[in-house]
Amino acid sequence: MRQLNYLEKLLEGVGTEWQALSDLVTLRRGRVMSKGFLSENTGIFPVYSSQTANDGMIGSIDTYDFDGEYISWTTDGANAGTIFYRKGKFSITNVCGLMKIIDENLLNYKYLYYWLTTEAQKHVYSGMGNPKLMSHQVEKIVVPIPCSDNPKKSLAIQAEIVRILDAFTAMTAELTAELTAELNMRKKQYNYYRDQLLSFEEGDVEWKTLGDLAENLDSKRKPITSGLREAGEIPYYGASGIVDYVKDYIFDGDYLLVSEDGANLLARNTPIAFSISGKTWVNNHAHVLKFETYAERKYVEYYLNSIDLTPYISGAAQPKLNKKNLESINIPNPAPKEKERIVAILDKFDSLTCSIKEGLPREIELRQKQYEYYRDLLLSFPKSHSHEAA
Incomplete structure (x- = not known):
């Protein structure tokens, strides 16, 4: 019954x-x-x-x-x-x-x-x-x-x-407030450890320009006018992430995208550097960088998202991080094993604080x-x- x-x-x-x-x-x-x-x-x-x-x-x-x-x-x-x-x-x-x-x-x-x-x-x-x-x-x-x-x-x-x-x-509301407070604390903790792990004194490590560390593939990217895009399942990326989904792709693999233009370069509401994987299409609003290893790519991603890029950005009305300025950014370049250690720690923090499928954000959603x-x-x-x- x-x-x-x-x-x-x-x-x-x-x-x-x-x-x-x-x-x-x-x-x-x-x-x-x-x-x-x-x-x-x-x-x-x-x-x-x-x-x-x-x-x-x-x-x-x-x-x-x-x-x-x-x-x-x-x-x-x-x-x-x-x-x-x-x-x-x-x-x-x-x-x-x-x-x-x-x-x-x-x-x-x-x-x-x-x-x-x-x-x-x-x-x-x-x-x-x-x-x-x-x-x-x-x-x-x-x-x-x-x-x-x-x-x-x-x-x-x-x-x-x-x-x-x-x-x-x-x-x-009470549970969400508690979880949000916990999430904010974790984010502060993450930022603290990120800044500690990525802070190097002059002379402690070798410094290289981003142009020396990565291969720039900007020449392969290509914009498609919105009305001319053929709908599909391939992510179409712009300055701050996925803009659309299209039928064809330009890139196939793991890359680091860095915003080339847009107000977000100054506001930093979302990360200006983000990794992409698989088959993708990228327009002319994001730089495309290729690295030899996962640790090198993620290390540079974390570093770029932690520093002030204002000295490299031109144009007040329409902020832009052009190719020349991007490749001139100085990056501390520790040994490969140290990069792997730093990335492993920051990946764990990032998973807990940022992923909607894991950690506290997922708990709030549930x-x-x-x-x-x-x-x-x-x-x-x-x-x-x-x-x-x-």
């Missing part, structure tokens, strides 16, 4: 009515607020926009448009369909929508918030390359109302679901997936025949 899941036990056999959001909430949009307006009217009341960082807050002003409990969502752009629970005094911009529950004796705000976090993304329209979730799409979303003929019991069921999901959310699994299980209401037909 099949065991009842927690939601079934919670419902105790009562029915679930599915209602369109247009019958449950009123919808409206925010207003245009420029950066100048935000800076000229600084205050204590938050302004929320389409971003997801910082809970969507882009600033704070001295007035507010809304006061109370609401659900907001992002209407336009890459984050379209992102749902937020709002409470208090605040304002939203024109790329946000806002929901106000019509009858709070029928529907719980946090319950609606959790339901929409699983449902809203399914209704995002991505036509013309600009994802959107506008009011006319939102109002069609259906919401399960348990025991709708008994509002008091319905709210009690919704409140219990909210209680469980709030607890899951808090626990997941925690989030675990939360989403239990959230979806708790919100898996039985669908009525009329709902399925709709």
